[in-house]
Amino acid sequence: MKNRILFLFTLLLPLGAMAQDAAPAKTFWDDPINHPMTPFYALMVLVGVVTVLVFVVAIMLLQVLNTFVEKAAQEKAAALGIAYVKEPSWWTKLDRKLTNAVPMEKEATVMLDHNYDGIRELDNHLPPWWKWLFYGTIVWGVIYFVVYHVTDNAPLQEQEYENEVAMADAQLKKLRAAQPVASIDEEALAYTNDAALISKGQAIYKSNCASCHKDNGEGGIGPNLTDEYWLHGGSIKNIYATVKNGVPDKGMISWSAILKPEEMRDVSFFIMSIRGTNPANPKAPQGTVWKDTEVKTESVKVDSVQAQAGM
Ligand code: HEC
CATH class of the missing domain: 1.20.58 (Methane Monooxygenase Hydroxylase; Chain G, domain 1)
Known part of the structure; x- marks a missing residue:
């Protein structure tokens, strides 16, 4: 079997x-x-x-x-014709072996001779199970001492901690190498109406920005992003900078800790793409009219942006 x-x-x-x-x-x-x-x-x-x-x-x-x-x-x-004496169970035998207790009838043999107001003391044996546990700790202590302190075969707490930190560092390095953070050349940043990037930006906008700027950018807690009025400038570089640095005092957080550089670029491209779309229920204009001039000069640089978009 x-x-x-x-x-x-x-x-x-x-x-x-x-x-x-x-x-x-x-x-x-x-x-x-x-x-x-x-x-x-x-x-x-x-x-x-x-x-x-x-x-x-x-x-x-x-x-x-x-x-x-x-x-x-x-x-x-x-x-x-003799009296039957029941054989004690194995459990009783084991219990006797482990505790080595003196039976009640024979207590007189271990009774000490002092007497405190009628309270007397028995000199019982130490229970063998306890003694063997004690000897076991001594043996264990010797093994531990030899393994950890004499032969240095196993790492002590401090070494163990350092090993784990080193392992985590190695894992982190591997992870970082696997997904390099694409950086954006902010100086050369220019708008291009690349549909793929804009739709990526739209998805980012929907999940992060629409709560304050509304689904179509018509504005709510945050300003209208489709009109020609801007508080912090309407060029792609201005918008990217606002998204990256935020306006913390006014309730617009810095997104650099949450979004990757290329995600901030894509969402900025999306905002550029919805300019002049005149959505329903627009928020009243805030800031000053932004002149289109800078957007025009940037459109000349389309080549360099496409090179960037391809990375
Ligand atoms: C918690 C609300 C909130 C969220 C979420 C939010 N914004 Fe804003 N945003 C604001 C407020 C408020 C302002 C106006 C700041 C000011 O008064 O200077 C603002 C301003 C802006 C501006 C500048 C507008 C101008 O007129 O210059 C841009 C661009 C912008 N947000 C983009 C975004 C993007 C992109 C996201 C998502 C990644 C986002 N915002 C998420 C509240 C928000």
Whole structure:
């Protein structure tokens, strides 16, 4: 029986390993029902349940057997005409062995001879379980001392901490290398109505800005972004700077901590793209009329921006 189960396991193990190789990205808890290891785990649970059941049945059988043995001993004692003394259970024997307690009837043998107003003291043995635990700590202490302080085979707390920090640093480095933060050349920033970038910017606007500037840029808590009036300038560089630095005193936060440089650029492109769209329910103009001149000079630089957009 044991051998057969072992054989089954050796058959299943490589299967499990193969399945794991095929889908390394998904962990078991992402989708337990369709996970390739599920049949294997289910089988292991089944084997566990069966093992427990076998144990329970075995214990019950033993108990039944015990009653028969006891009965036979009783009959034998009766036949011999002597009193039947029940054999103590293994648990009682173990308990006696572990505690080494002096039975109540024999307490007089360990009674000390002093007497405090009728209160007397027994000189009981130390319980063996406690003594062995104590000896165990001594042995453990010697092993610990040798491993950690003599041979330096295992790292102490401080070393452990440093190892973990080094590991985390390495992971961070790997992560940073995998997703370099694209930087924007703010000096050369110019508007181009690149549909791909603008639609990216629109998505960013919808989730971050529309709550204050409204869906179509008509303005709400924040100013109207579609009219020709601007508080902080209406050129692409002005808008990018406002988004990046914010106007914290007036309720417009700095987005540089939340958005990546190219995301701030894309959302700025989107704002440029909605100028003059005259959405419904516009907020009253704020600031001064922005002259188009700078936008025109920037449109000359379209080439350099496209080069940037391609990175
Ligand atoms: C919590 C509200 C709020 C959110 C969210 C918000 N803004 Fe603003 N925004 C404001 C306010 C208020 C002002 C006006 C600041 C002032 O009075 O100087 C402003 C001003 C601006 C201006 C300058 C307008 C001008 O007239 O010069 C731009 C550009 C702008 N926001 C873009 C954005 C972008 C892009 C986002 C999303 C990434 C965004 N805002 C998110 C509240 C907000």
